[in-house]
Every structure is written in structure tokens, then in C-alpha cells.
Amino acid sequence: MSSWDKLVVHGLLLAGAMAWTGVLAAGESPRYGFGSALSETEISSWDIDVGPDGAGLPPGSGTAAQGEALYLAQCAACHGEFGEGVGRYPALLGTRASLVGERTRKTVGGYWPYATTLWDYINRAMPFGNAQSLSPDQVYALTAYVLALNEIVAEDAVLDAHTLPAVRMPNRDCFVVAKGPDIKAAACMHDCAVPVKVVGRAARLDGATVGE
Numbered sequence: 141m142s143s144w145d146k147l148v149v150h151g152l153l154l155a156g157a158m159a160w161t162g163v164l165a166a167g168e169s170p171r172y173g174f175g176s177a178l179s180e181t182e183i184s185s186w187d188i189d190v191g192p193d194g195a196g197l198p199p200g201s202g203t204a205a206q207g208e209a210l211y212l213a214q215c216a217a218c219h220g221e222f223g224e225g226v227g228r229y230p231a232l233l234g235t236r237a238s239l240v241g242e243r244t245r246k247t248v249g250g251y252w253p254y255a256t257t258l259w260d261y262i263n264r265a266m267p268f269g270n271a272q273s274l275s276p277d278q279v280y281a282l283t284a285y286v287l288a289l290n291e292i293v294a295e296d297a298v299l300d301a302h303t304l305p306a307v308r309m310p311n312r313d314c315f316v317v318a319k320g321p322d323i324k325a326a327a328c329m330h331d332c333a334v335p336v337k338v339v340g341r342a343a344r345l346d347g348a349t350v351g352e
């Protein structure tokens with residue numbers, strides 16, 4: 141191909157690229173000039189997290205009595221009729237006593253610090269294999285049922301976006317905020333590592349460990 145031909149081909153490619161850019165620049169993303177902005181509906185279907193203070197909880201309500209039938213139909217097969225857990229599926233019933241000893245168990249009743257996390261978890265992930273199939277009312281009712289199994293709320297307690305964040309979990313005060321390094325303090329950048337003195341080396345020769 142002659143230099144002239146190459147120039148023509150390059151020119152065509154450049155024109156094509158510019159044409160594409162022109163088309164895409166007309167798209168909805170003003171920053172990068174391609175793709176399209178997400179609609180509110182698309183964002184809201186992903187934006188489902190619920191904070192410890194209840195931020196993100198939707199309208200709706202439920203009681204343990206309302207959740208019982210649903211729990212027995214959709215949850216008990218794995219978590220047990222009383223939340224005791226079936227086989228290797230996790231128990232939802234427990235006290236802080238199960239956090240002591242060699243084989244500790246972290247349960248909703250014994251370990252979880254916030255009741256709102258239970259709402260978030262059930263809403264996001266349960267029933268296992270059919271996640272996000274429950275309505276907000278159903279999730280409130282199931283949350284109430286699991287909390288009532290653990291004797292944290294009464295069977296007739298109405299849980300909603302206001303009452304659920306006010307539920308105090310038994311293990312709430314046993315969590316501490318871990319203190320990380322003070323990143324605002326000036327880094328010293330000298331003598332950072334503790335010096336280590338090598339006192340010997342080992343090599344594996346014919347199955348025998350030989351010290352140096």
C-alpha cells in the first residue's frame with residue numbers, strides 16, 4: 141500500500157471514529173459522551189440498603205402474628221419451626237451464651253447489634269433461592285416473627301420504619317468501634333519496622349531439616 145493509500149485509509153478511519161464520537165456525544169452521559177443515564181427506577185431497584193438507624197426502610201408494617209404462617213411456609217424448612225436451624229442451615233434463635241466457649245454460634249438473638257439489619261438481610265437475601273420475592277409488609281412481619289422467637293419483641297408489636305430502629309438488640313453494646321491508625325497524625329517515616337535478627341535458617345534436604 142502506498143503512503144498515499146495509507147493516508148486515505150487513516151483518514152477514513154479517523155472520519156469514522158469522529159462520526160461515532162459525534163453520534164455518542166448525543167447520548168445521555170454528559171461526562172464521557174457514551175452510555176445512558178440510569179433512570180430513578182433502575183437506581184432504586186439496586187439501592188435497597190437499610191442503615192442501623194433505619195434509613196432506607198420503606199413504608200409498611202407487620203407483626204409476629206402476621207409473620208408466623210409465612211415463616212412456617214417459607215423459612216422453617218431450613219431455619220426450623222422455632223428458629224433452631226435444620227441440619228447445617230443457620231439457627232436464628234440464640235442468646236449471648238452461645239458466644240462463649242470453643243464452638244461459638246453467632247445468631248440473630250445473640251450476636252446481631254441492629255434489628256434493622258435483620259430487615260435488610262431478609263429483604264435482600266431470603267428465602268434462600270428465591271431472594272427479593274417478599275413485599276415490605278411481609279419482611280416487616282417476618283422480622284417481627286424472628287425477633288419474637290428470640291423474645292426481643294412481643295408477638296403483637298407492630299414493626300414499621302419508626303418502631304423497628306427503636307428495637308434494642310441484646311448484644312448491641314458489646315460492639316466497639318475498632319481504632320485504626322490516626323491517619324491525620326504526621327507519618328514519621330523512619331524506624332517504622334521493628335528490626336528482626338535472623339538467628340538461623342533451615343533448608344529441606346532429602347526429607348531432613350538442616351539448620352544453618
Ligand code: HEC
Pocket residue numbers: 211214215216217218219229230231232246247248258261262266267268269282
Ligand atoms: C433453602 C433454605 C433456606 C430457606 C427456605 C430460608 N433460608 Fe435463611 N438462610 C439460609 C442459608 C443457607 C443462610 C446462610 C447464608 C449465608 O451465610 O450466606 C441463611 C441465613 C439467614 C439469616 C441470617 C442468619 C445469620 O445469623 O447469619 C436470616 C436472618 C435468615 N436466613 C432468614 C430467613 C427467613 C426469614 C426466611 C424465610 C423468608 C429464610 N431465611 C428462608 C437458608 C434458607
